[in-house]
Amino acid sequence: MQINFTKMHGIGNDYVYVDGFKQTLLDPHVFSVFISDRHFGIGSDGLVIILPSEIADFKMRMFNADGSEGKMCGNAARCVGKYVYETGYTTKKQISLETLSGIKYLTLTVEDEEVTSVEVDMGKAILNPKEIPIASQLNFFINHPLEIDGIIYGVTGVSMGNPHAVIFCEDIDYLELEKIGPKFEKHPLFPERINTEFVQIINANTLKMRVWERGSGETWACGTGACATAVAAIVNGYCTQGEEITVKLRGGELKITYKEDGRVLMKGSATKVFEGIIEY
Numbered sequence: 643m644q645i646n647f648t649k650m651h652g653i654g655n656d657y658v659y660v661d662g663f664k665q666t667l668l669d670p671h672v673f674s675v676f677i678s679d680r681h682f683g684i685g686s687d688g689l690v691i692i693l694p695s696e697i698a699d700f701k702m703r704m705f706n707a708d709g710s711e712g713k714m715c716g717n718a719a720r721c722v723g724k725y726v727y728e729t730g731y732t733t734k735k736q737i738s739l740e741t742l743s744g745i746k747y748l749t750l751t752v753e754d755e756e757v758t759s760v761e762v763d764m765g766k767a768i769l770n771p772k773e774i775p776i777a778s779q780l781n782f783f784i785n786h787p788l789e790i791d792g793i794i795y796g797v798t799g800v801s802m803g804n805p806h807a808v809i810f811c812e813d814i815d816y817l818e819l820e821k822i823g824p825k826f827e828k829h830p831l832f833p834e835r836i837n838t839e840f841v842q843i844i845n846a847n848t849l850k851m852r853v854w855e856r857g858s859g860e861t862w863a864c865g866t867g868a869c870a871t872a873v874a875a876i877v878n879g880y881c882t883q884g885e886e887i888t889v890k891l892r893g894g895e896l897k898i899t900y901k902e903d904g905r906v907l908m909k910g911s912a913t914k915v916f917e918g919i920i921e922y
């Protein structure tokens with residue numbers, strides 16, 4: 643069976659995109675593991691399927707490299723917006739996108755018929771531990787101590803439709819994420835596992851971040867993680883709600899605004915790298 647795909651990334655968070663209007667995958671969980679392998683497959687952080695929707699303009703399903711299905715993916719949402727516009731599925735520059743964490747609203751910036759950047763209304767940040775979920779009776783989980791390998795980390799829990807643990811620390815470039823990342827990801831405090839962000843404060847409007855993603859390991863960027871990071875920085879008093887925050891990631895920058903009404907806006911690029919066909 644031949645599967646046509648498009649390889650795209652959002653500041654280095656790369657996925658294989660399959661057009662669900664034209665082809666159907668038998669088992670996307672298994673296919674995601676196969677194509678994500680950077681030696682025996684295409685190589686990616688996972689799989690994204692673009693589909694019709696009955697409640698929005700389009701629908702997105704995303705799968706991590708381990709085959710688990712994610713409820714939301716910020717970088718992928720921007721790439722889906724680029725794909726559906728440049729493929730001619732829509733001429734609209736305001737697009738609604740159905741995801742497992744609700745409908746998201748995209749605003750495309752188009753120059754010479756090419757989508758150069760996308761702003762996504764990511765919806766409201768969730769801080770109630772029970773809804774993240776975090777196995778805690780607390781009403782908030784802000785800078786809460788958690789011991790990993792004898793070191794106490796201050797964890798702030800945020801959901802952007804998917805779960806995040808945000809930690810503020812110095813010298814993040816020297817962290818051994820492949821060692822500590824899985825210990826956060828699979829910690830019993832996080833019943834659905836967790837995406838973990840390690841964040842350095844540069845100034846009141848600039849953060850620097852690395853991320854260990856649930857199901858994919860360290861990625862070069864995480865859109866939902868950048869949103870969770872900005873929200874955590876605000877609730878911890880490092881940044882100001884309503885002001886635009888630049889989040890610097892290994893693959894590039896995202897602009898995040900945590901609005902006074904609780905919604906989070908994320909703006910950044912979306913890049914098409916190549917198209918291909920894979921035997922499967």
Ligand SMILES: N[C@H](CCC[C@H](N)C(=O)O)C(=O)O
Nearest residue numbers: 712715716717804864865866
């Ligand atoms: N690993 C995440 C999904 C991908 C999120 C990230 N790549 C983004 O851009 O938001 C999860 O299982 O919740």
